[in-house]
Amino acid sequence: MRHFFRAKLAGAAAGALFSLAAPTAQAQVQAAAQAQATAPVQTIAVTPDQLLALTARLDALEQRNSELERQVQELKATAAAGDQAIRKELGGTKVAVAGGRPTLASADGKFTAAFRAGVQLDASRFSQDAPGPLAADFRRGSVGDAAEADRARDFADGANFRRARVGMEGRLFSDWDYAFLYEFGGTGTEGGGVINAAWLQYSGFGRTKIRVGAFAPPTGMDDQTSVWGALFPERSAVGEMVRGIAGADGRSSLAVLSNGDRWTLSAALTGNVVGQQSFDEQVGLVARASILPVKGSDYLVHLGVNTTQVLEPAAGGPDVAPGATRNVRLRERPENRVETVRLVDTGNIDAKRASVWGLEAAGQFKAFTVQSEYFDIGVDRRASPLPSPDFSGWYVQGAWTLTGQPRRYVAASGSFDAPRIDRPFDFRKGDWGAWELGLRVSELDLNFAEGGAGTAPRTGAIRGGDQKITTLGLNWYPNAAVRFSATYQDVQVDRLSAGGAAFGAGALTPPAGAQVGQDVQIWTLRSQYAF
Known part of the structure; x- marks a missing residue:
């Protein structure tokens, strides 16, 4: 696009200089053209002030184009960085199935969720x-x-x-553990469902825990x-x-x-x-x-x-x-x-x-x-x-x-x-x-x-x-x-x-x-x- 504008500018400048330097030749050419053509051809004259104004506008457009190109590149870089962050976050979530138990864990291990059933x-x-x-x-x-x-x-x-239990247990913010289990089994017959366990535990004291x-x-x-x-x-x-x-x-x-x-x-x-x-x-x-x-x-x-x-x-x-x-x-x-x-x-x-x-x-x-x-x-x-x-x-x-x-x-x-x-x-x-x-x-x-x-x-x-x-x-x-x-x-x-x-x-x-x-x-x- 920049070369296109420069070509236009060069062509306009050459035409202007030619019209200023050789008016007589231009008239002769126009007369010959009129004699040979079936329709008249009109020529637009460009003054030096108009040429300078046109050049200034082209410079402004070129600068605007450069600014737009810079913004596009910045947007691409931002999008790429966001995509990498998302991929990193998704890649950091750990999924395991130990002993048949599905478990999710954050990359830093601060959060876990294990599904329980029996x-x-x-x-x-x-x-x-x-x-x-x-x-x-x-x-x-x-x-x-x-x-x-x-x-x-x-x-x-x-x-x-x-017993017929289903629930979840895990960790929150490193120091907190939790569990929730629901029981559908029973004695003599099955039950309609009752809380078997629902607790929160603070484990930040090391070996001692409060539940x-x-x-x-x-x-x-x-x-x-x-x-x-x-x-x-x-x-x-x-x-x-x-x-x-x-x-x-x-x-x-x-x-x-x-x-x-x-x-x-x-x-x-x-x-x-x-x-x-x-x-x-x-x-x-x-x-x-x-x-x-x-x-x-x-x-x-x-x-x-x-x-x-x-x-x-x-x-x-x-x-x-x-x-x-x-x-x-x-x-x-x-x-x-x-x-x-x-x-x-x-x-x-x-x-x-x-x-x-x-x-x-x-x-x-x-x-x-x-x-x-x-x-x-x-x-x-x-x-x-x-x-x-x-x-x-x-x-x-x-x-x-x-x-x-x-x-x-x-x-x-x-x-x-x-x-x-x-x-x-x-x-x-x-x-x-x-x-x-x-x-x-x-x-x-x-x-x-x-x-x-x-x-x-x-x-x-x-x-x-x-x-x-x-x-x-x-x-x-x-x-x-x-x-x-x-x-x-x-x-x-x-x-x-x-x-x-x-x-x-x-x-x-x-x-x-x-x-x-x-x-x-x-x-x-x-x-x-x-x-």
């Missing part, structure tokens, strides 16, 4: 004596539950989704073992019952959690479980400490203590109302959730507080693992001359990984998890994942001064029952996300009737001192995937 499908078959008439078959379930009087005599074979929200505060070693990596489909009866007193999933809590490579320490102030309704909510305190006094490359020893304190039981109504109570109730299922019935149950105890003290011991040597806990549970009656009852429970369990991979010890929770699957199942390569055998013996004793068979209970006695369970299990882990389990349980319940109307009116309540316990055998298959 499903456990259980199928159980129960073997027990055939049911008889209510007036002659004294097997019973929960105190005051007429429906369980029938279910206890005929357990329901079937299947249900024990608030709805979650399961640490109440013991069995409690802290991941449900996706536990040795058996269900926790021990006493471990499950104790965590339900002031812990358990979805418990409103404020907790301080700390751990090192060989120790854990935690304490939490707790309220009700999400979805639980009461007048004044329960106020509880749970605390736990554990240590590894011995640890080597393929062996360790774990010791721990824990406590659960119900400082104020939940109120059944306004304290000013006549007969207002603050009940504590202890009961549990036979380590199976396909059937809903509970075979041991203290019934309601009007209490001013309750306390649990627990001891933990575990050890590991290569592919062998053993774990045990003991709990002592006391309930202080409220405004009553009756003696305050005391209960207990324990379990011992062992695992042997047939394929050699040891169970993992998780330092952050002070508990064991599933074996690490270093060779996932692939029949073409001859890889079979991990296979594991498990054995557990447990007892939950909810009797207090129960007396003898055929006798009426003394004042203040509680005939909640003594439940003993032996469990044998086989686990197969094809890979880190999939698991199949088969278990056999022998359940023995020794429980005497309290008489009166403990289980309901009339034939619902057997005579005082009658045996209302039973023996049950349970076969269970579990299919699971989780990431």
Whole structure:
């Protein structure tokens, strides 16, 4: 474009100079042209001032053109820089799928989001004596539950989704962690959905963290073992019952959690479980400490203590109302959730507080693992001359990984998890994942001064029952996300009737001192995937 303007300028200048320098020649040329052409031709004369003005305008246009070219180049550079920034930002977002779990992370690691999901499908078959008439078959379930009087005599074979969870967890601004999990599984049948965990945690203090929200505060070693990596489909009866007193999933809590490579320490102030309704909510305190006094490359020893304190039981109504109570109730299922019935149950105890003290011991040597806990549970009656009852429970369990991979010890929770699957199942390569055998013996004793068979209970006695369970299990882990389990349980319940109307009116309540316990055998298959 610049050369075009210069050519125009040169042509105009030459024409002007020619007209000024040779007017006579120009006239002669014009005369000759007129003589030869059929139409006249007119010539435009340009003065020096006009030439200078034209030159100035061309210079201005040239400068304007240069300015436009500069602006275009700047726009191109800005666009290129923005494009590079966008590409860098997009390229900095990290996407990973570790163990089947999709995870997003910012380039600087300050923000993460991991999608969580897990499903456990259980199928159980129960073997027990055939049911008889209510007036002659004294097997019973929960105190005051007429429906369980029938279910206890005929357990329901079937299947249900024990857990079906979906949610997300991650990090915000480096120092904040979060989690939200929703649960659609359940006991006996599936649920419509409930908050399993919803918490926010500040982790900026290093090893010490502060967490608030709805979650399961640490109440013991069995409690802290991941449900996706536990040795058996269900926790021990006493471990499950104790965590339900002031812990358990979805418990409103404020907790301080700390751990090192060989120790854990935690304490939490707790309220009700999400979805639980009461007048004044329960106020509880749970605390736990554990240590590894011995640890080597393929062996360790774990010791721990824990406590659960119900400082104020939940109120059944306004304290000013006549007969207002603050009940504590202890009961549990036979380590199976396909059937809903509970075979041991203290019934309601009007209490001013309750306390649990627990001891933990575990050890590991290569592919062998053993774990045990003991709990002592006391309930202080409220405004009553009756003696305050005391209960207990324990379990011992062992695992042997047939394929050699040891169970993992998780330092952050002070508990064991599933074996690490270093060779996932692939029949073409001859890889079979991990296979594991498990054995557990447990007892939950909810009797207090129960007396003898055929006798009426003394004042203040509680005939909640003594439940003993032996469990044998086989686990197969094809890979880190999939698991199949088969278990056999022998359940023995020794429980005497309290008489009166403990289980309901009339034939619902057997005579005082009658045996209302039973023996049950349970076969269970579990299919699971989780990431």
